[in-house]
Amino acid sequence: MDQEQAKSLLKELIQIKSVNPPGNETEVAKRLKILFDEHGIENEFVEYDNNRANLIAHIKGEEEGPALGFTGHMDVVPTGEIEWEHDPFAAEEQDGKIYGRGACDMKSGLAACVLAMVSLKKEGLPKKGSITLLATVGEEAGAVGAKQLTALGYADPLDALIVAEPTRNQIKIAHKGALWPQIITYGKTAHGSMPDMGTNAVIHMNEIIHKLLGEEFKMQFEEDDLLGGATFSVNAISGGSNTNVVPDRCMVNIDIRTVPSQNHQQIIGQIEQIIQSATLRYPDLKADIQILNDQPSLRTSREDPFVQVVQDAVKAKGGTTALGGMTGYTDGSQFSQASKKFPIIVLGPGDTKLAHQPDEYVEVDEYLSSIQLYKDIAKKFLA
Template sequence: MQEAVQFLKEMIRLKSVNPPGDEEPVARLIEAMLKKSGIESEVRILGTNRANLVARIKGTGAKKSLVYSGHMDTVPPGDISWKFDPYGAVEHEGHVYGRGASDMKGGLAAMVVAMTEIARSGVTLQGDLVLAATAGEEVDCCGARAMVEEGLLQEVGAMVIGEPSNGEIFTAHKGALWLEITAYGKTAHGSMPEQGVNAIEHMNRFINALRDRFKFRYDRDHLLGEPTLNLSVISGGVKTNVVPDVCRLQIDIRTVPGQDHLQIVADVERLFKEIEADTSAKFELAVLNDKPSVRTPVTHELIGLSLATAKELFQKDFQPAGVRYFTDASVFVPGAGGDLPVIVYGPGDEKMAHQPDEFVETAKYLDAIQFYKALALRFLV
């Protein structure tokens, strides 16, 4: 127990904020931990101080492999002051505090420890147990994409992603479509606005059109509910006495299975083309992030094994659930041909992700180690 908690603390103390990422020190820490139990791993360099890690306990080949997956990067600690040092890994009243404790170094550390315990047990696995520790999930999923390109997902039977689930079993998550809309106008002196074209005013027209006329095309999902749209970032203008000639808006759309991202983009473009037809405005659209939603059928063997494992360990009933965030599964599942079964299970609380004084409960972290270990043995033995 103490070794497991200490390993988590060491991981939290390594700053792997993305951008820039700096995942390589985390990968080296994991490599050293696995080596103690005789597990060979490969750190795959992606750039300056950036890396993926892949480790494997070989099985007999009678079954397809099970992949544990987690990302090593974190978001910044933010501007709001913390009660505890975000990189101090302070253990206090049953919690370990620090940036990434919940999202998702707690889950990743638990996977590593579970893997070492399986290796030390000497059990013969019928399929490979693989650890895929990725770079870049918080920005562009560059690590997951690199693993797909390198063929990691050949002969994979299932994947467990250790993102925060508060000990619940998520079988589905939403997709993400991030758009940047740019409105162009014409600059002029602020005292003579009629000589210019105000890009902020045109963006205001677009926002009103988005609010009043934009409608999603979808069927409500029984686990994920409805799609959402958030106006996230807006910027425009250079000085008080200058008519702004550029205004940019970033939009975060979260989608449910069955939605067509290309259709959503076309529907957004249609709105600003209507404004262009009636005004002197000009707009451009850029797609910043395009990740599909993921859902594993609740009838799949992986789901039944996961629910039964959790019930046996924790003495309560579990039900399949869905979550609003996206994970590296948005890259891994299409990369495996679209039918890779995935669950999301982690000790962190998803509501703590990206928050000040982020923490993971020590008890849930230790529970996660037992869950990952037991599920792997059920799936691979």
Template sequence: MYPIQREAAVHLLAECVKLATVNPPGNEKLAADWLAELLTQMGWAPTVEDLGENRANVVAVLKGTGEKPALVYNGHLDVVPVGETPWTYDPFAGISANGRLYGRGTSDMKGGLVAMVMAGDALQRAGVRLKGDLIISGVADEETGALGAKAWVQAGGLQGVGAIVIGEPTDLDVYVAEKGACWIEVTTYGKTAHGSMPDLGINAVMHMAAALSALSRLSLPFQPHALFDRPTLSVGTIQGGNKTNVVPDRCTATIDMRTLPGMRHAEVLGEVRHVLDGLREAIPAFTYDMRVIAERAPVAADPHAPIVETALTILEARGRRVIPKATPGYATDASVFQPASGAPFLIFGPGIPHLAHQPDEYIEIDTYLESIELYCELAQCYLS
């Protein structure tokens, strides 16, 4: 058994939840500094990478002998807004009730990150000898633009890394793939006129309607993947016009495209442009602009990679028979780490996937504590 401080683990997660690192704006430096102080008290030598505007990453290393490449335990420090729906418990109070710890970020994903820190502490206090470094990283901005992950990669954080474990909510299931995301903003243009004389104007909203109708029929080319169904395209927002009796001269829509491993976003964007350019023939006055507003690559790990098989073996020994699968839809910082490093990754955490971004978010305390043991075993077995 590992010397896991169970009461301290629950208390520390509650304290981390109290840090309102809501993105936007993020304020992740609150959590980065807090974790750095905690890790220092545990005998580590953490570093905080200041990203400006009260945003930061935190990284700490449990040194191994150097006989094996390093293992990364990663999580993000930011959480999403609580929304307008009332909560039963204060989302930033870290309240325990009914075997659960409630609060924004308990499942997504401060629970996973604090569990990783507690596992690192237990391994160090147990004097476990690792053949490779165990790197624990908490990064900013996963929920929006992956600012923290990109900064850490650019700083060389993944040099010498052999595998990456991301503690996103999986309910201790094993995820090895995720769809990519390509968000675009399309703007159509027209000419204003009085609403009673629409023929004197060019209606940008009607042009947008034609554009979205055409895009809804777009079939994106893709290679079938065992873990996914198909790519998707969804209109998220639309804004146009400023008064009922004025023909609108501008309309903007945002579109969320989810892509599969093997799909190149440049080619996907080319397909979209081809559809929109084609409307110019049918609608002579049709004009538009398009820009990418966010992008994450689709990624998939080898389900037989040593880090994955090690996790499956550990889980099976505990009576959990798990088959590697894809995330239920969400993207993670694996979309940054895997293309940059080529290292196999595993998404594996104690949070509950369907509670991410939901009111009354919580984590099961027993599952959270079990994850600390599993992270200990995974690091020791993989780096032995």
């Protein structure tokens, strides 16, 4: 596949509005299936929900050998309220860049994985071992597709995995985990002129937040040399219905980003203790915790042989072999929970700083380079 064909595929994928919610990833999967079918690459849909299907593609050599995986998600985030200079679904090419929602995060990485497999298949590779693509739904809302595929055992045969999220083709061997607790307090409505007749859920939530931001709540962790420390942020709150009504419900969403030394269940237990502590001042306080997202952190050893394989491939193309980490999570969080442990590396075209931004784009040269880079990694690993 030449450069124009490679750009054409990416543009087609960007033009498919797989915005999550609701997802609509099946349309992306169908387009990729056409390409795989044209080149005799075995593939299958794994249905998740209405018009939402994961896509699995597989090529295998004649001899037994290691199994390499590539993964990318097919959903994208909404375009937002800020007006774009470039139509977010037109996939406009200008000054060496392709613009559009998902250009960076992460249809360029996904397309590069697909095209690398197609090119390898044309060359009669691999001779031994196998390559599997796991194209997922719902990464942007809890990595639900990766979770489903992991539960169904699709990741179990792998010996190594490349997550094609945007890193500017730099090697990331670690990323933080995500824990998103939602706390809801429940009260009793009353007329605003008679607050003593009600139970104010907002005041109760204020007590909980005050304690969470104070000395009582301290997450225990060891700083990671690539990821630093954990973070805690109160990011959304809502409560009450009107100025003259005592609120009977208040909700707050918290974003906690964790490092490998932490245990998510212990953190949840700490929050439960904080809520219990708040009842000392407000005995009638009632609250629930719901976990909206629970993604473990990821860390692959610097000494893993696969890391050296990737470094050699990147170095051969003139890239940096430095190893880094990421603050955000990827589908690697879920695939790391497979029954067999294997190294996971995040490596892909695009700058993560452009992800979820207006006028998101990927540099064409970087995208095209990643196709060859994935091919080189596969050849080295499966040699």
